[in-house]
Amino acid sequence: MPTSSTVQRRYRGAAAIERKAQRRQQLIDAAIEVYGRNGYRHSGVKQVCEAAGLTQRYFYESFAHSDELLIACYEQAASQLRENITTAAEAVGDDRRERGRAMLLAYFRALKAQPLIANLLLVEIRGISPDVDHAIMRELQEVSRNITRVVARPDHQPDELLRAGIMGGVIHIALHWMSTGYRQLPEDVAETAFKLGGAILAE
Incomplete structure (x- = not known):
């Protein structure tokens, strides 16, 4: 039977793990804000820690270097965005065309509503390091698979190159839109x- 001291040690251990996870999340949330606003290349560990309300020693408790934190920020923001657009698509029913429209509309609305995250996901993440580039490729592949699952015919798997081309085209549309200050309406x-995405639906 565990003694009270054993239970206390386990409790303290669990509490310490929870506090560490909380600090890690604080750093990620702060870094999304700092990187999105100032740019990754112009932001250091000190700035992120100050924004998180933590000392620098806690940074190295969770991350070996800034690139690791950048990847964590990117993966969290991208995952949340992917979940949002999937939910939007599934809410409109089974029509594949309407699902495709709903996904794209949710995507562009999210970019406009959260410009700092848009900047992180589409601008600041590029050309940092091979590890960061690999993280981008993993996420784009996951997004591509997810879109295909939601909008393509169940009995058909669209060409991989076509999917990559559509993804690249949508991203470039987003980048151009961002560069104009989100001038056009998200619906437009x-x-x-959707004219690009329609290629998947046409197959």
Whole structure:
């Protein structure tokens, strides 16, 4: 039978793990804000820690270097965005065309509503390091598979190169839109992007 001291040690151990996880999340949330606003290349560990309300020793408790934190930020933001657009697609029913439209509209609305995250996901993440590039490729492949699952015919798997081309085209539309200060309405941008995405639906 465990003694009270054993139970206390386990409790303290669990509490310490929870506190570490909380600090890690604080750093990720702060870094998304700092990187999105100032740019990754112009932001250091000190700035992120100050924004998180933590000392620098806690940074190295969770991350070996800034690139690791950048990847964690990217993966969290991308995962949340992917979940949001999938939910939007599934909410409109089974029509594949309407699902495609709903995904794109949710995507562009999210970018406009959260410009710092948009900047992180599409601008600041590029050309940092091979590890960061690999993280981008993993996420784009996951997004591509997810879109295919939601909008393509169940009995058909679209060409991999076609999927990559559509993804690249949608991203470039988003980048151009961002560069104009989100001048067009998200609905109009989504309809433009849908012309690309329609290639999957046509197969």
